Amino acid sequence: MEPVVQFDNVNKSYGKHVAVDNLNLSIEGGKFVTLLGPSGCGKSTSLRMLGGFETPTSGRILLSGKDVTKVPPNKRNVNIVFQDYALFPHMSVAKNIAFGLELKGLDNQAIHRRVSELLELVQLQDYASRLPAELSGGQRQRVALMRALAPDPDVLLLDEPLSALDAKLRQQMQIELKAIQEKTGKTFMFVTHDQEEALTMSDTIVVMNKGRIEQMGDPHTLYGRPGSVFVANFIGETNLLRSTVVGTEGDVAALSWNGITITANPGGLSPRVGEYLYVVLRPEAIHCSAAEPTSGNRIKGKIRQRVFKGNHTSLMVEVGAGTLLNTLVHPSDVAQLNGEDIWVGWNPETATVIPDRHAHN
Amino acid sequence: MRTLLSDAPRASLTAFYWAFILYLLLPLTLMMAMSFKDANFVAFPIGEWTFDWYVKVMQDKQFLEACLYSIMIAAATTLAATTLGVWIAMLIVAEGIRGQVIIFALACLPAVVPGMISAISLRIFISTIDMPTGTAAIILGHTVHAVPFVVVMALTRLRSMPGNLVDAARDLGADSVVAFFRVTLPYLGPALLGGMIFCVLLSIDDFVRTFFLGGYRPTLPMLIFAKVQGGMSPEINAMATLVLVVTAAVGLYAEFLTRRARTR
Numbered sequence: 001m002e003p004v005v006q007f008d009n010v011n012k013s014y015g016k017h018v019a020v021d022n023l024n025l026s027i028e029g030g031k032f033v034t035l036l037g038p039s040g041c042g043k044s045t046s047l048r049m050l051g052g053f054e055t056p057t058s059g060r061i062l063l064s065g066k067d068v069t070k071v072p073p074n075k076r077n078v079n080i081v082f083q084d085y086a087l088f089p090h091m092s093v094a095k096n097i098a099f100g101l102e103l104k105g106l107d108n109q110a111i112h113r114r115v116s117e118l119l120e121l122v123q124l125q126d127y128a129s130r131l132p133a134e135l136s137g138g139q140r141q142r143v144a145l146m147r148a149l150a151p152d153p154d155v156l157l158l159d160e161p162l163s164a165l166d167a168k169l170r171q172q173m174q175i176e177l178k179a180i181q182e183k184t185g186k187t188f189m190f191v192t193h194d195q196e197e198a199l200t201m202s203d204t205i206v207v208m209n210k211g212r213i214e215q216m217g218d219p220h221t222l223y224g225r226p227g228s229v230f231v232a233n234f235i236g237e238t239n240l241l242r243s244t245v246v247g248t249e250g251d252v253a254a255l256s257w258n259g260i261t262i263t264a265n266p267g268g269l270s271p272r273v274g275e276y277l278y279v280v281l282r283p284e285a286i287h288c289s290a291a292e293p294t295s296g297n298r299i300k301g302k303i304r305q306r307v308f309k310g311n312h313t314s315l316m317v318e319v320g321a322g323t324l325l326n327t328l329v330h331p332s333d334v335a336q337l338n339g340e341d342i343w344v345g346w347n348p349e350t351a352t353v354i355p356d357r358h359a360h361n
Numbered sequence: 362m363r364t365l366l367s368d369a370p371r372a373s374l375t376a377f378y379w380a381f382i383l384y385l386l387l388p389l390t391l392m393m394a395m396s397f398k399d400a401n402f403v404a405f406p407i408g409e410w411t412f413d414w415y416v417k418v419m420q421d422k423q424f425l426e427a428c429l430y431s432i433m434i435a436a437a438t439t440l441a442a443t444t445l446g447v448w449i450a451m452l453i454v455a456e457g458i459r460g461q462v463i464i465f466a467l468a469c470l471p472a473v474v475p476g477m478i479s480a481i482s483l484r485i486f487i488s489t490i491d492m493p494t495g496t497a498a499i500i501l502g503h504t505v506h507a508v509p510f511v512v513v514m515a516l517t518r519l520r521s522m523p524g525n526l527v528d529a530a531r532d533l534g535a536d537s538v539v540a541f542f543r544v545t546l547p548y549l550g551p552a553l554l555g556g557m558i559f560c561v562l563l564s565i566d567d568f569v570r571t572f573f574l575g576g577y578r579p580t581l582p583m584l585i586f587a588k589v590q591g592g593m594s595p596e597i598n599a600m601a602t603l604v605l606v607v608t609a610a611v612g613l614y615a616e617f618l619t620r621r622a623r624t625r
Contacts, residue, residue, distance in 0.1 A: 053528060073531040086529035090547040099543075100533035151533065 002065050004029040004154055004187045005050060010059035012045055012211075019045040021211035023059070027155075027189065027204075032181045034190045034198040037208035038234070043191045046208075047157050050189070052076045064154050074103075079148035080157040084164060085140050087132040093143050094119070094128040100151035118146040121180065138169050145177070149184065158190040162197060174200045195235045199223065207231050223282075225267075225352050232280040232354065239286075239325050241279040242356065245271045252348070255279065258323045262297045266353045276356040283328040285350040288315060290336055293345035301325065302340050317344050389605065396598035414599035424600060427584040434496065434580060435564040438503040442560045443553065445504070446511025451545075453512075454519045465512075472509035479506065480573040487574065495576030502570035507560040514559070518552035519545075551618055558615035562608055 003026035012020040020042040027033050035043035048054040050061060052073030061069050068076050079100065087096050094115050101111045119125045122142040132140055141161060148156055158177075162170045178201045181188045192198055198205045199219045207214040207222065207230070215227040226232035232240060243255035243262065253266045255277065264279050271277055292298060304324065305316040313334045317325045325344055329337065399409035418424055449468045453461050471479060483502045484494075492498055526548065530540035546553075568582040579587060581604065588597050
């Protein structure tokens, strides 16, 4: 199937600052794709280039197979949901949603039908004649979404649309957004710096950093098998164990981490002895127990800090002089860990090994 | 603790305030009172009261014609000044245009140049380009004077406009012309209405520029000036009172509109 969106060697720089660095990306139709990264990573610039508000310094952007690199925003079949919604303050909800339809030249009856259909989708039928100023944040958000969906774009672009909402509403809107995407079957391209949002909604996450794609994949892969230190740190909480290779045998590598010997599966890497590697260990992959585990990696440690987080407790365990592991313990297991001395253990297969790019020893 | 001493500054401030109000309103009140005097000259005591002067003013063809002429000039001035003012304000907020500070300074200059200087230079200007004095020249002069006020009002509103409203319109299929008329202009709406009313008042009120640029047809201030030279009569007071009431009402309404626009 032909991709709906294609970035083909796209570069964008402002003077000496490179915002987007040789971006190659193709996005399949009907997917919820998230561009995730810290501010200034080039995600919003990429979105604005696709919307037509920025022109790439070089490279091409294809929309449903057509080169749109130099096409103005009003002639592209993409619509944006802006961060602050950008609803027209002097127009009613219905007028806002009808705006794009009127410009498409639809007749009044068709416009009316489409507007009521969309209002019904987000249960705002009773608000058709209200002004945006008379709506709550969540309602404005929905109107902005429907306004952008109304002209039936090839891709719907969402530029951090949830960042203005409070935490509770944001979670609710995440679920609603995903449901709307599934119901309409549209391609959504969502930009955010919030890894939780990305994990909740996306079919595909594109992690960007310094104008480049760090890693692209489904949420499970990105969380479970991060491809770089940046991704491991950016998505979820993590323990990064910088270790030296001591020896390898097949799928097992013996590593030395701050003097502690552990084993890991180097995956596709074939590390040499003496080389530095990172072992990515998620807090929930670590098992804390009073008794020594019978298999896998196991280290004796002391509990240095307990942080109660409601549905779990976070334990900081010191496993060597000044070396801490962040672990996650379920409420039912906390009770047996009343002493200071405990064992931490993990299955080597649950950890991911990443090469240390910066070490050239 | 409140003492008489600490209240003294406050009390004197209040007293000054009321003295100022009195100073402001006394001449106006006097003028209005005299318009009801049943005699041919302006002096105390008033004695008999009458509405005759108002009846006379309303039947005065000269007065009505001058009114009409002033309104016509005000309308033309407002149209020209608003168009120019909004255009200049758009230029100033537009991205990628150099010298926006200079454009702004130049646009505001006519508001601070003394009316007299402005009038003389305009007179010299129109005679240089062989433009006759009269309606067109008056409109030109009034427009130059009114543009800065529209620019400032439009600019204030434009600066508070979310930058991506126009982007949103473009995104939904509007070209820049459609985006301007359907989004930017309605957004400016209330501020613009206030600015337009201000233009009208500036134009109707203007004497100096009109005096230098006008032809034989008198505008309202010119007519009143001519009549005053012929001697004070309660008829002039009635005329002035009518003008005062109408312009004050319109001015207050404009202020109300811009205030609402600012808080919305």
